[in-house]
Amino acid sequence: DTGMLGAKLANLPMNPRIHFHDDQGELVDSRSYRSLIGKLLYVTVTRPDISFA
16 A cells, blocks of 8 residues: 555664553653654654655
8 A cells, every 4th residue: 555565674763662651651851752752853854754644
């Protein structure tokens, strides 16, 4: 459907093994939150196709 079956893997500036859950409570460190948002923005700029998935 997406035409990405033959796509190559790419390194991301984020650990792909991080799992987020609603029951983990609030994020205490604002630096971690800002860092995560920055990484997500990086992915949306470099891979606009996944922004619309």
